[in-house]
Amino acid sequence: MKPAICEQFGIDFPLFAFSHCRDVVAAVTNAGGFGVLGGTAYTPAQLDQELAWIDDQVGGKPYGVDLIVPATYEGKGEKLTADDLAGRIPQTARDYVAEVLAAHGIEVEQARMGGASLSGNTGRELLDVAMSHPIKLIANALGVPPDYMIEAGKRHGVPVAALVGAKEHAVKQVHAGVDVIVAQGTEAGGHCGEVTTMVLIPEVLEALAAIGSDIPVLAAGGIVTGRQMAAAVAMGAAGAWTGSVWLTTEEAETAPHTVQKFLAATSRDTIRSAGRTGKPARQLKSDWTDAWLPQEGGQKPLPLPLQSMIAEPVIRRIDVLAAQGHPGAQALATYFVGQGVGLMNKVKPAREVVREFIEDYLAAAERLTNSLPD
Amino acid sequence: MKPAICEQFGIDFPLFAFSHCRDVVAAVTNAGGFGVLGGTAYTPAQLDQELAWIDDQVGGKPYGVDLIVPATYEGKGEKLTADDLAGRIPQTARDYVAEVLAAHGIEVEQARMGGASLSGNTGRELLDVAMSHPIKLIANALGVPPDYMIEAGKRHGVPVAALVGAKEHAVKQVHAGVDVIVAQGTEAGGHCGEVTTMVLIPEVLEALAAIGSDIPVLAAGGIVTGRQMAAAVAMGAAGAWTGSVWLTTEEAETAPHTVQKFLAATSRDTIRSAGRTGKPARQLKSDWTDAWLPQEGGQKPLPLPLQSMIAEPVIRRIDVLAAQGHPGAQALATYFVGQGVGLMNKVKPAREVVREFIEDYLAAAERLTNSLPD
Incomplete structure (x- = not known):
């Protein structure tokens, strides 16, 4: 008899693979796991194209899509344009970033700081695109999914998953109507809480049992091997949700110098820093993460999405220069990855x-x- | 057939229980596990008395002793008296502590700050006392054990264990000659590193295999249930090393108001702070831990053992007042405990x-x- 999670999702092995790269998603799904495409960085038209490609590759086998639609951030609920938001970035923050860059021999026009942002509208459009494909899971990576995501899931018969880093959040998510909890420990790459996977999994399962919920809990955070996945299942998880391990696969679009950094890194080369998005996210330690709290002498990051708006255009520039061998850029370059x-x-x-x-x-x-x- | 670790230590179940309380040590050993008495807070004469009591209780069943003999700290290697060390505490640090206390309605004479310290000589005397009892394990909780501990272990046929929070430290310990590695994740109470148990266990095992070592690795950090211990063993650990879970047993000498705090706390009520000893150690969050980095606006702690010297006498006073119901003291009180x-x-x-x-x-x-x- 297959485990319930395998029956539910039509898979052989409850290994969920989050990746920004469609090739990884298709390869994992075709190997009997469950690929999940990180869709937030795409425009709706691009996402449509990526998913159509995956549909062609997997021949009906199950896969999913992950979007980031945070519950709260600066300006949410108000009618704000990108320019309005950019206007909320203090000049001192722009000056500080320019200073950090100058110390590394890099110049970025201040006008370019303030580009990237998270827009609620784009989230909704991406969701509509995702639902127009035969996806078998839609995940929300940050906070409680908005009502329209829960409703769209019900309407299309697509289970909704939500990532949580604390048991209180898991309970809130279940009350909001999600179908799958991804309990993600502090060792995870990207946004993460403080509680480790080893403690979070039993804590979440106990909290859900206390409210009479037995929805599947996938374990995330630090899991890059089968023995760790087995550990999570022994603790009661239904399976594993993974991300980092796919970054060094042949299919991944990770830049070669970043792959080299990953292969050389130990678990202690990562840090939980709010220096990229304004919310704590685990990434490789670098001169960039050193420039922000909690590192000693670092500046306090701006709130989400202002920190992203100031940081992402700069980090894109840093990545380009780092790939060209610029030593200052290589010292600054960072990348979301777990322990x-x-x-x-x-x-x-x-x-x-x-x-x-x-x-x-x-x-x-x-x-x-x-x-x-x- | 019993697992090798059970054969080696003459136990039924590879659950190692660290406790400062002899009753817990004896109870665990008598229940088929392996009790380990934390001996550092005792004088040599007291330790002798505690171990004699345990000997009476366990009737030859195996138990161990844990000492803290750090490899490096302020003043080590120099001939320094406690007064010399106390003289290295900056007046600004004393003033800051007095200020934090005053804000909570507590006064402690500055002369009392500077009492507790870690003395290499006491460590050696405690070791001699421990070795005069039929102990089956001697553990060093901080850094590489001094040569005389390794030698005493060999002479008496007592395996030496060392706690590590990173794979590099595990390799160093094996080269120094330890017999058992306790790989302790960041979720552990007391001194801990940054790497989580879920990542540290496979990382340490891989590093030891790479140098041809197959000595037992016990998993520590966050483990308070059998399912977590099973997770660790699935990953390749020989068993579990536990501490926090014994603090709320009937036998423990934990103060009643502290027990209540523990029962009410979630994993997120702990923090890794250097505010007590100068080295990062996980404990309950309180106004005391808020007063030190990495908390925003907190002061930078002094190095080991100076921070202990300034903090421990103050925290002892806080504990006394907190037990009496002093609200300022209750807000400041903290306690080493894991997630x-x-x-x-x-x-x-x-x-x-x-x-x-x-x-x-x-x-x-x-x-x-x-x-x-x-």
Whole structure:
């Protein structure tokens, strides 16, 4: 008999793979796992094209889409244009960023700081595009999904997943109507809370049981091997939600110098910093993360989305220069990745990663069985 | 067949229980686990008395002792008296502590700040006392054990364990000659590193395998249930090293108001702060931890052992006042405990905790087995 989560999603192995790269999504789905495309960076038209490509590749096998539609951020609920928001960025913050860059031999026009932002409208359009494809899961990566996402999920029969970093948030999500909880520990790449996966999984499961909910809880945060996934399932998780491990697959579009940084990094080369988006997110330590709290002497980041607006255009420029070998840019370059980066030591095809996960998972289960008294 | 770790230590279940309370140590050992007495706070004569009591209780069953002999701290290697060290505490630090206390309606004479310290000589004397009892493990909680500990272990045939929070430290410890590694994640109470248990265990095991070492690795950090212990064993740990969970047992000498704080706390009520000892240690958040970095606006703590010297006498006073119901003291009171405190919801006998661990461990193993495809 298949585990319930495999029956529910029509998969062989409950390994969920979040990636911004459609090739990874298709490869994982085709290998018996469940690929999830991170869709936020796309325009609606681009997302449509990516999903059409995936549809062609997977031949009806299940995959999902992940969007970031945060519940609260600066300017939400007000009718604000991007310019209005940009106007809320203090001049001192622009000056500080210019100073950090100058110290690394980089100049970025201040006019370019203030570009990227998170727009509620785009989120809704991306959702509509996603729902026009045969997706089997829609996930919201930050905060409680807006009502229209929950409603669209119900209307299209697509389960809605939400990422949480604390048991209180899991309870709130269940009350809001989500179908799957992704409980993500502090070791995760990108936005994350303070609680570690080892504590969060049992804490969330206990909190959900206390309100009579038995919806599936996927474990996320630091999981880059089958033995860690087995650990999460032993604790009661239905499966694993992974992200970082796909960044060093052959299919990923990760820049070569970033791949090299990942392969060389240990778990301690990451830091939970709000220096990119205004909310704490784990990433590689660099001179950029050193420039912001909690690093000693660092500046306090602006709130979401103002910090993104100031940081992302600059970081895009840094990435371009770093790829060209600019030493200041290479010292500043950072990238969202979890502590599991310490266990990522080789570039492999995504299919191979799935295969190794399964083997390692089976070996871990055997190890635990062998530890039992006769 | 028993697992190797159970054969090696003559136990039924590889649950190692660190406690400052002899009753917990004896209860765990008598229940088939392995009790470890935290011995650093005792004088040599007191430790001798505690261990004699344990010897009487356990009737030859195995237990161990844990000491803190840090490899490096302010003044180590120099011939310094406590007064010399106290003289290195800046007046500004004394003034700051006095200010924090005054804001909470508490006065402590500055002369009393500067009492507690870690003395290398006491460590050696405690070790001699420990080795005069039939202990089956000696552990060093901070840094590489001094040569004389490794040598004493060999001479007496007592395995030496060392706590580490990073794979590099594990490798260093093996080269120094330790027999057991306790790999302790950032979720642990007391001194801890940055890496979470979920990532640290496989990272340490991989690093030890790379240098050809197969010594047992015990998992520590956040483990307060059998399912978490099973998770660690699935990842390759030989067993679990626990601390926090014993603080709310009936046998523990934890003050009643502290027990109430623990039962009410969630995992997010802890923080990794250097405000008590000068090295990052996880504890309950309070106005005291708020007064020090990394909390915003907090002061930078002094290095070890100067911060302990200034903080511990003050915290002892705070604990006394807090127990009497002083509101300022209750806001300041803190206590070393891990994120697992979020799962500690009931006072139980230590024997009962061991029994529940075993049951929960078995259920977790069954859960993992049931997740396997036929």
